Amino acid sequence: MKKYLLFLLLCTGEYTFAQQIAPLTVEKIMRDPKWMGTSPTNFRWTGDSKTLYFNWNPDNRAKEELFKISNSSTKPVKAAEKEDEKLLGLNYIYNKDKSLGLVEKSGDIYLQNFKTKKETRLTNTMDRESNPVFLTNGDVAYQLGDNIFQLNMKTAETKQITNFVKGKAAGRTPAKPTTEQDSWLKAQQTELFDIIKKRNAETRNGGARGGRGRFGSSSSETKSLKSLYTDDKFLNGVVISPDGRFVTYKLTAPAQNNRSTIVPNYVTASGYTEDIPGRTKVGENENISQGFIFDTQRDTVYAIQTATISGIKDIPDFYKDYPKQLDSLKKKNADRPVNFFGPIWNESGSTGIMVATSADNKDRWILKLDELTGKFDLIDRQHDEAWIGGPGISGFYQGSTGWIDNNRFYYQSEATGYSHLYVANVSTGNKKQLTSGKWEVQSVQLSKDNSTFYLKANKEHPGITNLFKISVNGGELVQITTMKGLNDLTLSPDEKYVAINYSYLNKPGELYLQPNKAGAKAIKITESTTAEFNSYKWREPDMVSFKNRYGADVYARVYKSDKPHPNHPAVVFVHGAGYLQNVHFGWSTYFREFMFNNLLADNGYTVIDIDYTASSGYGRDHRTGIYRHMGGKDLTDQVDGVKFLVDKYGVNPKHVGLYGGSYGGFITLMAMFNESDVFASGAALRSVTDWAHYNHGYTSNILNDPFNDPIAYKKSSPIYFADKLKGNLLMAHGMVDVNVHFQDIVRITQRFIELGKNNWELAVYPVEDHGFIEPSSWTDEYKRIFKLYENTLKK
Structure with missing residues (x-):
């Protein structure tokens, strides 16, 4: 009997061990991600800071459920959704x-x-x-x-x-902006002449002298409110000053003669092809906005004066490549169009700050508004001949800005080459830089008592984020959290605790709770990964850096193979989005690719994942290094990364492939066309093939407009280099992609046909958008990628 039990135990142990060492397969890793476990998300505190709520799915149910912990009992319990949600903190x-x-x-x-x-x-x-x-x-x-x-x-x-009225007043001609002189003359007339006073009073009381209002009431009781006509424009950005006197607003004329794209949807419930309305393409006309101020005390409206903005007539440097256009712009000497955000008023209502960005993406101004005239005094100007950007800085919103007190205004700037925190005294004009160094302030939160800034920053390493604090007066930067990885942070309303979504290289995010004190210990709250996920020993890739050919540091992850194939093949993974960071010490948003890279390493490949030029987390020069040439430094970084693998990891330079999606697909195409001696095969997924067909907001930052800067588009678009294809190319694209349209891949396919190329393959996915949803689509796509490498890099 004992021998029989021993035999059963041995068999059970062998079966468990076999489960643990079961090889990774594409089918396994591309299933519904719930097989891995579901990390907690959406952390939010109650207003009294006693309870933290979050969404979680530890039991692998059909959807996430609401859980909660208290700061005294950290065991997660299910929350009664309808009742407990009422207790959540509100943004008062x-x-x-x-x-x-x-x-x-x-x-x-x-x-x-x-x-x-x-x-x-x-x-x-x-x-x-x-x-x-x-x-x-x-x-x-x-x-x-x-x-x-x-x-x-x-x-x-x-x-x-206010009394905003859509349309135009009958017979009305556009009023000229009221100047200080106009207002002074009007006040003088009233002061000097009794007849003016009398007529003004009659106008305020409803018109005709001696008239009576409705139901016999006197005309003095009749309401009168100035009509603010919006013409045929959109009204937005309505803000009242704290003293109630001034109302600022914007009127936006919609862009004319633009043409939107259409994405056909072929697999529909109706059985008919249905069109999905799409976006416009880069270079289309933009909306034009004009800012106004309504002075309720003077009952007058006047325009915000953009002509008073420093550098408003500057012409971008790239026009030097187009002498005729440059001469024309110099003759026009026109103000550049700008977008306004604000005003952001201080507590007393004495000062309003507006953030302005130029439509050509080259300037961002912090401006003090003179509300009586609509003119500006300059607080700060950030100029970039590439484009304005970086953490806390944007052309699409006001960024990380706000008041500390009635005189001090804070903002972020890349003036030193890295996004740091600044404070300007709007009374004296003095500016103070609070943080400095070759690292980035990624987010800013002002404490409730306005004495302290809480910062998320990557001070220790570009790929490690932590919470810091610093006095609004400057001084020592104090580190609060210390875990090596990515720390996404949610402070409690009373600022005594911080909820941390912490992840590591090979460990998905989990909830930790820590007192908001330097040196305090973070306590792990959740355990989310499944036994099946934990049964495989996921690699901690080597975190490395190398110098590219221009002398800049480039960071990368390397997945080593324990048993390299005799050919010593390598694969380069190219992350998407361009401005995105993937080489960090946290769990990647590219978790499928992380698992696929492990699978490749198991099968004898060395894999490198590079934060190439234009990736986020590394400062201004890295961010803008692709200005006017996408597929330039971002591509040569991949080539330099391969050289690094050859020198340090013994990779065979004749057996290198690459893959990536979206921007990564674009780089893959450029690599297969322009670096064909380096890359033997490539898989380009949901790729941009011609930047003139992508959207305006993203593309115009980097390449300007196609009709203004065609040189940049021709240097940057793969379709112009399709004739150079030599290696083996797999392309994959969703047919209902509303981001990078299926038309992109169709156009380059036609180029290959006309060029007589035969070493390419196109896989289409009829029901998929830009980001695939169906596990079957992910599986099919990555089986094709794996097959491509097995057939081309190991032979």
């Missing part, structure tokens, strides 16, 4: 002493008294009220439809502040 707008808060809920405005813990509903309508703010006199202002209303908190009277 506070009054000066933070005793009161305003919040919009379901289209109505609520007032929370934090001392009495009483909530008062201020509006209850079928329409949506939004953007509530406290005015300096204690009243509440909010937006209903297009208009601003003011609620007197003492009398409960509601007063309409």
